[in-house]
Amino acid sequence: MIFLSGLTAQPATVLHHDRPYHATGEVSWFRAYLPAPAPPTVRVEVYAPDGSRLDYFFLKSDVAGGTAEGYYRWGYDLPTGYYRIALTALSAAGEDVPLGTFRHPVYRVDDRNATAEAATNDAAEFATDDLDLRVEGDALRIAGAPAGTYSVAVYHDAVVGSAAGATVSSAPAQPTPACLDTLFYRGQILAATDAAPVNVNLLPVFDGATYATYFSKTDAAGEFLLNLPAFAGSKTVQVRSITDQALKGSLSSPRLPRLEQRPPLTAEVIEYLDLSHRRRKIYQLYRTVETPLEVEVRPERPLPLRASKSYNVQDYKAFPDLYTFFREVAGELRFRERRDGYTAQLYNAPTQRFFTGTPLFIVDGRLTRDADYVARLDPADVARVSFYYGNRELREQFPALGSQGVVQIDRLRPAADLPADDAANLLELHGLQPALNFTPRSGEEVPRLSPLLLWQTGTTEGEQTLIPLPATDDSGTFRVVVLLRTAAGDALLGGTTTFTREPGR
Structure with missing residues (x-):
């Protein structure tokens, strides 16, 4: 059971998802409410059920609001299981600061033909009524709420299920120390000849996109911490020895303990997967996907070099x-x-x-x-x-x-x-996730069929907040889940309600 009333600014990180679970190929929209003081940069890591790291990226946080938000498309071929999202910052002392690890169920669409299993009794319940939520016509009204920052998820209750509390999870967190506003990477440098750890006090790292040179150092195990200024997307850097020693560099790829437990394939989930498969076929007819992620990453400008x-x-x-x-x-x-x-x-x-x-x-x-x-x-x-x-x-x-x-x-x-010895010291780095907002379909050319009607984040000055609800070509009962952190950061409030829609509204 998830209780939000009275949460203070520091004891936990709270993660709000757009729905209780996802099918493979779907996009997860999420927002993290961070402990105070909020670190300016947060690393997000996605782990598979076996504990291997699937992906990572960085988010810039809203330090004043104490939040960081992003999105992630679950791979089409992933197996059914509990996946984990880990949030980490970097302290001024160069130490990783864990902000919480959150479990999230993802189901493989091909499991729609499986035999239904019984539901478990660990489904989260959304036990809070801090916010007065009212759906009036085509808008959601948050009435009488204090000033603060909010996230709103509106999903098809009849399709996804009514476990509203499963959209919200919390993880204990210690009060965060002063954290750096930097992208940070850990790795190891070995000698290319005998794979012995290389211990140096000066490790140049060349950025081929900007022609800038950064520096790190390694310890007796050859391990390094590299800090870089913010960039979006990904880039390749190259580690070099100032003595021309042949190096082989690699980034650390941490593992978490394997999770043997699988989320139950209930009749409700199987129906969701079948509908997801049908929607996918419909969108294929329109040569698109249910949630296109159209991001544009501007190339970085190289430094103005002065050639002789x-x-x-x-x-x-x-x-x-x-x-x-x-x-x-x-x-x-x-x-x-x-x-x-x-x-x-x-x-x-x-x-x-x-x-x-x-x-x-x-x-x-x-x-x-x-x-x-x-x-x-x-x-x-x-x-x-x-x-x-x-x-x-x-x-x-x-x-x-x-x-x-x-x-x-x-x-x-x-x-x-590039010669093999030089290619061995190339490192592929992921940077900031390009900013992107959830955009409902207009319905003019492509059907508006999705279990997610709305995902929106924003700020409110308090009293009355009116949020327009998009039209849909679907019908039935929709559920609203809202989280709101007060401007003072001293409380995290929540609320949920339902409403019905007719097709085309």
């Missing part, structure tokens, strides 16, 4: 390879052929002598010192080559990595052909 010299390689695309281009045109980069391939040195014009070591090559935002790989690239594929050899520019633009000069090579179409 640049060449348009397309003017020389008839050359057989870049070795010939550099020999005939761009002599600042000198290649020498050895038995095991080419070596290279970059000329430092300000000092009028060559650097003593191999330059840092940046090929399509990826780092390598493999001169033989660069020499054999096809000039017809290369748009531009730029040299960086001024000592001041190298220190400012390529700290810790550019001491032997830098050669930037941008191809017309980037290719995944």
Whole structure:
């Protein structure tokens, strides 16, 4: 039974889902009411029933309101089971701050043909009447509520079931320490030769999207914590050794204990899965899905680099390879052929002598010192080559990595052909989840058939709040579940009610 009355600001994190459970392929909309003081950035991790991590992303929280909200599409091929959503922040001391782990049932649509099971008696009951909820015509009125921030779920009660309390779950949480406003990643660095942990006080991490260099360090086990400024979507970064030691990097992938218990496939759930399957077939006729997630992630802008010299390689695309281009045109980069391939040195014009070591090559935002790989690239594929050899520019633009000069090579179409030793230190990172609001269908071109009528979050100044309810092509009884945290953050209130709808309203 879920009791919300009188919850203070600190003892728990409360997670509000848009409905009590989901079928595979459906989108879950959720909002977390965080303990105070709310951390500015929250990592969300999704775990499978066997305890493996399926996905992760970050959310920016509304610090003033103490909330963070997001969405997640459950994979189409997931097995039926209890999945878990874990919320974590990072303290100023660099420690993970657990904010709660929440269990949520997800059912595989193919289980619609299963034999019905008896319901268990652990279904959550929504035992609170703090809020006065009234459905008047085509609007929901929250009457007499204090000022604060709210979340509203309206779903088809006859289809989903009436376990309103299952939309809300809470997890005990300690008072949160001061937390950092940063994206944070843990991982491990091993030597590529013998897989021994690498312990260094300075670990450069190059961001090929922005050409920025960040720094971390590793402990005796080779483990690191990397903090990055906010970015949306995903990106690839590359860890490097300042001594050119071949590294192999990986991100930590934590596991939770396996959950053997499965949510019951009751007759009610089986009917829900059958209707979900039918809706999917209907939306396929319209070449769409029930809940399209149309997000746009703007590419990050690279830092404004100041090259010492640049060449348009397309003017020389008839050359057989870049070795010939550099020999005939761009002599600042000198290649020498050895038995095991080419070596290279970059000329430092300000000092009028060559650097003593191999330059840092940046090929399509990826780092390598493999001169033989660069020499054999096809000039017809290369748009531009730029040299960086001024000592001041190298220190400012390529700290810790550019001491032997830098050669930037941008191809017309980037290719995944980086030498294996360099590809081994690439890390794929997930950033902030792109912001997206639940949008009801207009019904003009596609039928408005969904068990979820409305998911909305917002703020209220108190007294009266009026929320329009979308039209639907479905009919029957709909359930409203509302949570509201007071502006002072001293209480979390809740309420639920039902109403009926005719088709087309």
